[in-house]
Amino acid sequence: MRSMEESPHESRGERQALARRVGEYLTDAATAAGYDVRPRAGGRAQLATSIGVSLTTISRTLEGKTLPLPSQLTTWASVLGLDQREMLVNSGMLPPEHGPQPPARRVASVTLTPEEAMDAWGITDLRIRTMLSGNIVQAIELQKDLDADDSRGATARG
Structure with a gap:
């Protein structure tokens, strides 16, 4: 769990807004992956077990109170069936210019001797x-x- 400590690069309000966006995104992704993450529905506990973190960490993350640790992001993506890069961009953790790259197009080339x-x-x-x-x-x-x-x-x- 990453706290909301002061950072020289962003304000407390910006971090809180990001945590809310990430929480909403991960809640939607968890629901789409089949986890019923409503409070006391059991899905949060299942998600916590799958990701390997506490139920409190899952709840605080989904409620937008904290951000996942960078070391946990790969596990979140894997458990929820997401591409990690897309997850980071779509949740707002990375700016769009760092987002998914379009698939490389094969360019028909001239046959070389x-x-x-x-x-x-x-x-x-x-x-x-x-x-x-x-x-x-x-x-x-x-x-x-x-x-x-x-x-x-x-x-x-x-």
């Missing part, structure tokens, strides 16, 4: 280029053989 690839990698030694080129050509041929075997197997099974 082994020589072009070696040039791009900065491989200039003739011996290394000869060896690498031979390995690349051999790997391409092996892949073609495997792909052909797979398509023949699929035709035979189909």
Whole structure:
């Protein structure tokens, strides 16, 4: 449990507002995960056991009176089935610019010859280029053989 001690970076009111936002967010997330976290409903005790903290800590966190310790955030996310980064941003603990990154898009690239690839990698030694080129050509041929075997197997099974 993190107390509301004074910090040079934020006011007491800002910390209390953050604790309330985090409490609301975690209450909604716990409810969505199947925990009945209303007082005396039993879900808070189950959540406390799952997270490995006291019932008092769970209650104070969900009621917006305190923030979870940084060391507990991974467990909160795991128990509630949340992505930790999304949880931190959506609860207000991290600013949006630190939020989930969009999935990396695969960019269709031009097929390179082994020589072009070696040039791009900065491989200039003739011996290394000869060896690498031979390995690349051999790997391409092996892949073609495997792909052909797979398509023949699929035709035979189909």
